Amino acid sequence: MKTFLPALLTVFLSMASSSSLQAQDCNCTDSFDATADAYEKNYSLFIYKVTDENRDLYNAHKQVIRRKAEQVTDLNDCKAVLDQYLHFFRDGHTYILHSGKKVYHNEKIKLSEKEFKKAYKKKNYSLHPIFGIWENGSYTVAIVPNTGESKRERDYVGVVLKSSNPNWKQSDVKFELTSKASGSYQVNFMMGDHSVNNTTAQQIGRSLLEIDGLGDWNKVWPEENNQQPKNEIQAKYNQFHLAYIDGIPYLRLPDFYSVERSYVDSLMKSNHEKIMKSDFMIIDVRGNSGGNDGTYFPVLPYVLSGPIELPINGFWLSEYNTQMIIEALAAMKGLSVEEYAEKEKEEYDGFMANKGTAYFEDDGDSWTFKTDTLYNGPKKVIILADKATASSGETFIYRANQSIKVVVYGQNTAGVVDGFNGIPKDVGCFEVVFPSSYRAKDIKENPIDPYGIAPDVFVNEKMDALEYAIEHMRHLIKNESAGASQNKATQHVPVGQ
Secondary structure, three states: OOOOHHHHHHHHHHOOOOOOOOHHHOOHHHHHHHHHHHHHHHOOOHHHHOOOOOHHHHHHHHHHHHHHHHOOOOHHHHHHHHHHHHHHHOOOOOEEEEOOOOOEOOOEOOOOHHHHHHHHHHOOHHHOOOOEEEEEOOEEEEEEEOOOOOOOOOOEEEEEEEEOOOOOOOOEEEEEEEEEEOOEEEEEEEOOOOEEEEEEEEEEOOOEEEEOOOEEEEEEEOOOOOOOOOOHHHHOOOOOEEEEEOOEEEEEOOOEOOOOHHHHHHHHHHOHHHHHOOOEEEEEOOOOOOEOHHHHHHHHHHHOOOOEEEEOOEEEOOHHHHHHHHHHHHHHOOOOHHHHHHHOHHHHHHHHHOOOOEEOOOOOOEEEEOOOOOOOOOOEEEEEEOOOOOOHHHHHHHHHOOOOOEEEEEOOOOOOOOOOOEEEEEOOOEEEEEEOEEOOOOOOOOOOOOOOOOOOEEOOOOOOHHHHHHHHHHHHHHHHHHHHHHHHHHHOOOOOO
C-alpha cells in the first residue's frame, strides 16, 4: 500500500467527470441530496466524523442545510450552501467544485512592478483598498482595474509580477474579481495548470484577501503601517529560499506544491557545506498548506537521525471508491482495467474481496522508512509550525519529529491529514471531492484531525516564534553540552573521594 498511495491523488483529480449541466437545469435540493449521499457512502472518515454519540447532531445539521438548499436558485449560492454542509466534518480535504470540463484561461497584461507603482500614484489607486501588490505562496500579483480592452466580465484583475512556479510568468493574469457586496467578490482563479476555479473572496480590512478554498493573500505594498520588511527573511517570507541569520541556516518552505522537488534539492546542495558546519538550522513551515510529500524529501537527510516508523495506510472501499482506485492504478501502470485484473491479479483480487471495508494491504501497523543518506550536520534542527501548517506540511512534521535532532516550535498544526487521496464524484451540477484513504489503522484512538500535531515547545502566536526558538535552542545546546561535560568528569572521579 505504501508504494503507490502518494501518487494517486493526481491521478484521481485528472479523472474528474466531464459531464456538464446548464445552470438553469440545476436544483440545489437535488444537489444537496446527492452530495450528502456521496459523502455518507464514500468519504473515508465519515464513520469517524459521524458516530452514535453525535449522529443526532449531524442529522439536525443536514436538515438545516437542506432547508437552505430549498430556498436557493443561484448556482454560486448553492455551492456556498453545500460548502456549509462540509463544515460539519472540519476536514480541509473535502471540496465542492463546479461540475463540467475544465476551462482554461491564458491571458497576459503587460505590467511590471515599476509600472504598477507609477500608475498607482498617477491614477489615485489609493482610493480603493483592493489595489496594491499582494502575495500568496509563490506568487506576487498586482491587483489593477479591468482594462477597457478586455470583454471579460470582471472589475479587477490580479496580474503576476513574480512567481517561482515555472508555469507562471510576469504579466500572466492569475485571477479576476467581480464585486458582489462591500468587501466580497466573485472570483475566477487560474490554478497551477491555468484551469479556472470559480469561487468567492472576502477582503478583511485593507491588507487581507481571503479567497475561499485557495488561501489568504496579504497586501505587501503599499504597507498600511508604513513599515518595510526589516530583513531578507521577512522580504522573502512567501518564497522558497535559504538565508542566514547570524550564520544560522534558515530554510523557508511556504508550500509543497508550487515548486518541483529538484528546486528544493538545489537549495540544499548549494548550501550543503554551511549547513553541515552549523550547530543548528531552522526550517520554517508556518502557513504551509501541503502538496506533494516528495517536495521535502531532499531536506530529510539533514533532519533525520535514523530510520523512522510510519503508519500503514488504507482505503475505504465503497463500491464507487473501489472502481475509481482500480481504474487509477491501472492507468498508472499503462493498463486497461481488464489487463490490470490479469497482470496484477493478487492486488486486484485484494481490492475486490474487501469491498465495503476499510482495507489495509499490510498486516502490521507500521513500516520503516529510511533515507539513502543521513548527514551528521547540522547538530540540531528547529522546525517552526503553526495552525496553518496542513496536509503534507503535517506529514513533514510527523516524520521529522521522530529525529533526536529536531525540536518543533509554535502552535498545533491544522489537523488535516487523517484522510487523503481525494476522489471526485459528479453529483450533477457539482463535483464533490472526498478522501478515500486512511493515514493509519488507529485513527479512532489516535486522531490527528482536527486537533493537529502539538509542538515540542509551544510559542504563543503573538510572540516572535523565530526569535524565541533561536534563543531557546542556543540555551538548549549550551545546557546539553555542559551536562555532557559534567557526566564525563563524574565518570573519572575515583570512588570514595
